[in-house]
Amino acid sequence: MKPFAVVGKTKIAILGALLAAASLQGCAINPATGQGNLVLMTENRELEIGKEEHEKVLASMRVMEDEALNAYVTEVGQRVAATSHRPDLEYTFTVIDSPEINAFALPGGYVYINRGLLLYLKSEDELAAVLAHEIGHITARHAIQQQARGRLANTAATVGGVVAAVATGSGYIGSELAQIGSIWAAAGVSGFGRENELEADSLGAEYLRNAGYNPRAMIDVLSVLKNQEDFNVRVAQRQPTYHGLFTTHPRNDIRLQQAVAQAGTVDDAQLRESDPSVFRQQIDGLPFGENTVRTGDRNRYYQDLLSYTMVFPDQWEIRETPTTVQASAADGSASIRVEAQRMQESKEPRLFIRENLGIEDLQRSEALSQYRLLGYTGTHTNESGHHERVAAIYLGPRVFVFRAQVTDPEKVDELDRLLLSSIRTFRAIQMNERAGSTGLQVRYVQVTTGFDWAALAARSPISQYPEETLRLLNGYYPIGTPEPGEWIKILQ
Known part of the structure; x- marks a missing residue:
């Protein structure tokens, strides 16, 4: 022994x-930095996750239908991505029809920018800077690193409509992420922490220089975002939106200045000769705020009498009565029925399903929290022997009961995910939707001699903080005046 x-x-x-x-x-070489990182995922799996999550985004968030705008953003993004450390990825750039000032990325080459952020940018260089920052997150595999460290598990708790790190007064971002149900998208929106954000800025500045854009545009964009934060905190009493960024990432941060400076400078001979009118043409006419046009939003259903709306799967047939609606797949493989009942007593949605609907054997059960509405959902086998997803969501004095049935036993998992995604889109109709208003649009005009912000604000259709809003749109917040002949944005 x-x-x-x-x-x-x-x-x-x-x-x-x-x-x-x-x-x-578990240690892999970071393709962007050349350093070792803790990564527990192959690149092939990273690409698979990106594709899966991208499909969720497209199914759950409204994409701008402006083909010219999408083509323009894609052209700029591809130009920057081609100079990155991972040029062989198949990058996809998508403009989300959301008023929130935000952008995010998914693993594998998927980049998203909201319409709301586009409106506050002033040039193609600034657009390229936003896309370059998100590309930096992808090339450095920041989301994959977080997953390896277990941080995405914490992010999972935010999916479902809360998303505390980025939720605004309207809860808009949180409800968007609730529709996606993706911890990867939630991580991208809420940010990756100070070190990763600085690294994405440094990489982005390098990619900008390589593509012929001015690396200083990275700081210009952060100035735009910082002005928004200053305004929101001082006047509107809202929280920062873009990446929850400025708690760790101030505009005058010395390390940020150094990171951008390390990218080097681009002399006039190397700079792209981008035509400013091309950028203006893409922004001119875009909706400002909520886009309330009811057309083109997939298979969105509005129930004006009961004041709710939701999105049913594409090409499903919809039949309605005053208190119910049913949508069915063309091949009969699945259907979903929504019924409104007046609440007789206050109880948790989970107990409503058990006690009022008599369903005690729920599987895959989970709480729902979307658009500031509370609910509960789960699956069981119904009396007909079919898989059925049941949900109860409270809206005003009513409880809305969802009975979503799958009759094709070979597609249970696939169709159940589709049905749950549809249930997650349920929300109250907003006031401007009820009125059918198309809202305000951004228009460009040239400044004349004697220009005055107060005078322009007095003629503006904006009801709250018109001068501050116009200054923010044009990069003159809180002070400054454009020169005669300069193009500025107004709202009509």
Whole structure:
């Protein structure tokens, strides 16, 4: 028998070898920085996740239908991505029809920018800077690193409509993410922390320079976003939106200045000769605020009498009565029925399903929290022997009961995910939707001699903070006046 000390040393050596092997397996070289990172995922799996989550985004968030705008953003994004550390990825750029000032990225090459952020940018260089920052997150695999460290598990708690790190007064971002139900998208929107954000800025500035854009545009964009934060905190009493960024990422941050400076400068001969009128042409006429046009939003249903709306799966047939609506797949493989009932007593949605609907064997159950509405959902086998997803959501004095049935046993999982995604789009109709208003649009005009912000604000259709809003749109917040002949944005 070996002495105890020898046995102990042997065990320690074996344990050390196992830990070293595990470290080697989990450590991968960051393609952007050349440093080792803890990564527990192959690139192929990263690409698979990106594709899966991108499909969720497209199914759950409204995409701008302006083909020219999407083509323009894609052209700029591809130009920047081609100079990145991962140029061989198949990058996809998507403009989301959302008023929130935000952008985010998913693993594998998927970049999203909201219409609301586009409106506050002043040039193609600034657009390129936003896209370059998001590309930096992708090339450095920041989301994958967070997943390896277990941080995405914490993010999962925010999906479902809260998203506290980025929720605004309207809860708009939170409800968008609730529709997606994606911890990856939630992580992208809420940000990756100070170190990763600085790294994305540094990489983005490098990509800007390589593509012929001015790296200083990265700081210009952050000035735009910082002005928004200053206004929201001082006047509107709202929280920052873009990446929850400025709690760790101030505009005058020395490390930020150094990161951008390290990218180098671009002399006039190297700078792209982008035509400012091209950028103006793409922004001119875009909706400002909520886009309340009811057309083109997939298979969105409005129930004006009961004041709710939701999106049913594409091409499903919809039949309605004054208190119910049913949507069915053309092949009869699945259907969803929504019924409104007046609440007789106050109780949790979970208990309503158990006690009022008599369903006690729910599986895959979870609480719902979307658009400031509370609910509960789960699955069971109904009396007909079919898979059925049941949900109860409270809106005003009513409880809305969802009975979503799948009759094709070979597509249960696929169709159940589709039905749950549809249930997650349920919300109250907003006041401007009820009125059918198309809202305000951004228009460009040239400044004349004697221009005055107060005079322009007095003629503006904006009801709250008109001068501050116009200054923010044009990069003159809180002070400053444009020169005669300069193009500025107004709202009509």
